[in-house]
Each structure stands twice: as C-alpha cells, then as structure tokens.
Amino acid sequence: MSQIPSVLASSSTDQPFGDHNTLNNLDLDAFLKLMITELQNQDPLNPMDNTQMLDQINQIRQIGATDTLTGTLNSVLLGQNIASATGLIGADVDAISDTNENVSGHVNRVSIVDGAPVLELDLKAQGTPELDQGDVGPGVYSYRVVWQTENGLQGVELSGDDAVSTDSASGNPYQSIRLRNLPITDGPKQIYRTDARGTGDYRLVTTITDGTQSTYLDTMADGDRSETRQTEQFYQDAKYSIRNFKIKLANVSSIRSPE
Numbered sequence: 211m212s213q214i215p216s217v218l219a220s221s222s223t224d225q226p227f228g229d230h231n232t233l234n235n236l237d238l239d240a241f242l243k244l245m246i247t248e249l250q251n252q253d254p255l256n257p258m259d260n261t262q263m264l265d266q267i268n269q270i271r272q273i274g275a276t277d278t279l280t281g282t283l284n285s286v287l288l289g290q291n292i293a294s295a296t297g298l299i300g301a302d303v304d305a306i307s308d309t310n311e312n313v314s315g316h317v318n319r320v321s322i323v324d325g326a327p328v329l330e331l332d333l334k335a336q337g338t339p340e341l342d343q344g345d346v347g348p349g350v351y352s353y354r355v356v357w358q359t360e361n362g363l364q365g366v367e368l369s370g371d372d373a374v375s376t377d378s379a380s381g382n383p384y385q386s387i388r389l390r391n392l393p394i395t396d397g398p399k400q401i402y403r404t405d406a407r408g409t410g411d412y413r414l415v416t417t418i419t420d421g422t423q424s425t426y427l428d429t430m431a432d433g434d435r436s437e438t439r440q441t442e443q444f445y446q447d448a449k450y451s452i453r454n455f456k457i458k459l460a461n462v463s464s465i466r467s468p469e
Contacts, residue, residue: 292327303464328456331457335368340384352403353402353412354412355402366446388426389401390424391453415430416430
C-alpha cells in the first residue's frame with residue numbers, strides 16, 4: 211500500500227521540517243485528512259503495521275506541536291502590537307494613512323482590522339501656511355470646499371478662527387497654503403478662496419477630481435484665481451469637517467508625546 215512519506219525521511223537535515231519536505235506546506239487539518247483517507251483505503255489483507263502507524267502518529271504530533279507553537283507566537287505578537295498601539299492613544303504621530311497619504315495628528319483610539327491593530331485619527335479640515343515655492347502673498351485667507359450630492363450642495367468653510375494666515379515674523383515668508391484632512395466625497399470637489407484680506411468673493415482655485423484626496427497645496431496668487439465665484443448656499447454638516455484615518459503601526463514615522 212502507498213504510505214504518506216515520512217517527514218523525517220524526506221528532510222535533508224535533522225529538523226522534522228526540511229526545505230524538501232513534501233508536507234512542509236500542509237496545515238494540521240490537511241495532514242489529518244490525508245492520514246484518515248489513507249487508513250480508510252488501505253489493503254485489508256495488508257494493513258499498516260504497528261511501526262508504520264507509530265511513524266504516522268509521530269508525524270501528526272510533530273505537525274500539531276508546530277501548529278500550536280505558531281498559533282501561540284502569533285497570539286503573543288498580536289498582544290505586543292496591541293499594547294504598543296494602545297500606548298500611542300493621546301500621542302501625536304506623523305504617518306502614512308490607509309489611503310497612502312501623509313497625515314499628522316492626535317491618536318484617538320485603536321481598532322483591530324484583519325487581525326492587526328490600527329491607529330485611528332479623527333482630524334479636522336484645516337489649512338496651514340507652508341514655505342514651499344508659490345505665489346501666495348502675506349495675508350489671511352478663507353476657503354470653501356464644496357461638492358454636489360443627491361441632497362444638494364455640501365461644503366466645509368475655513369474662515370474666521372479657521373482662516374489661514376501667511377504672515378511670518380521670520381525672514382522666510384510663507385508662499386503657499388496646504389489644505390489637509392479634506393472630506394471624502396463621491397465626486398469632485400471645488401476649492402474656492404478669498405484674497406489676502408480674507409474677505410470678498412470666494413473665487414475658484416482648483417477642482418479635485420479624486421473624491422478621496424485629502425490634501426491640496428495652494429500656490430496661486432490672488433490675481434490668478436478663476437473668475438468663477440462661489441455664491442450658492444451650501445449645507446455644512448459637522449461630520450464632513452472631521453475625517454477619519456486608519457494607520458498601521460509599521461507606517462508611523464514619528465511620535466510626539468502629548469504635552
């Protein structure tokens with residue numbers, strides 16, 4: 211009768227699972243099914259002798275021990291990762307999000323996704339002045355980000371305390387403004403901006419066609435804005451001013467403990 215090859219015999223080393231072992235990639239359930247099938251189909255006139263049976267049982271024990279050890283190690287690793295992740299709640303991190311975007315912000319909570327802990331950041335839409343080369347002059351700028359939905363025009367406004375100042379006390383003037391944590395939309399969203407006075411007409415700066423894009427770098431001078439103005443009333447839902455990001459531990463580049 212045919213017999214499942216011995217794990218010990220098929221290995222080129224003294225280890226029970228060598229590189230050339232035909233059972234190396236079998237899990238315990240698959241091995242047991244093969245074993246039971248072999249026993250059910252053996253020749254009744256020439257059954258497996260005791261030595262062969264002991265060899266097969268020994269193989270099952272070896273595979274079972276390895277399977278149990280692997281499960282234990284995976285549980286330990288998961289526990290360590292969860293402890294590391296929960297230790298970051300309340301800290302500020304710089305990282306790559308699940309949408310492959312650079313994000314910075316406060317870790318609000320930890321969740322388990324596909325058997326691994328991920329950090330969750332709830333970040334408010336905001337604008338920050340940047341030193342990147344651009345034509346944005348000194349002043350205070352207000353923004354409106356709007357998009358069309360089946361329920362009408364939705365939007366987020368950055369004005370008043372949320373307006374962005376490019377005035378700089380240092381010798382390096384701000385020349386651009388980066389909008390961050392923009393809401394996820396089903397379709398394109400338009401970005402409108404005032405002039406350096408922070409008042410007056412909101413004129414079109416750009417249209418973002420990718421609804422999942424969360425950042426935009428504005429380098430446009432006041433005079434280069436489109437003549438298209440945003441005058442239509444839009445509905446501001448608080449849920450759109452906060453965007454949730456999920457981050458794997460491996461994608462965290464820096465950590466800043468809370469003050």
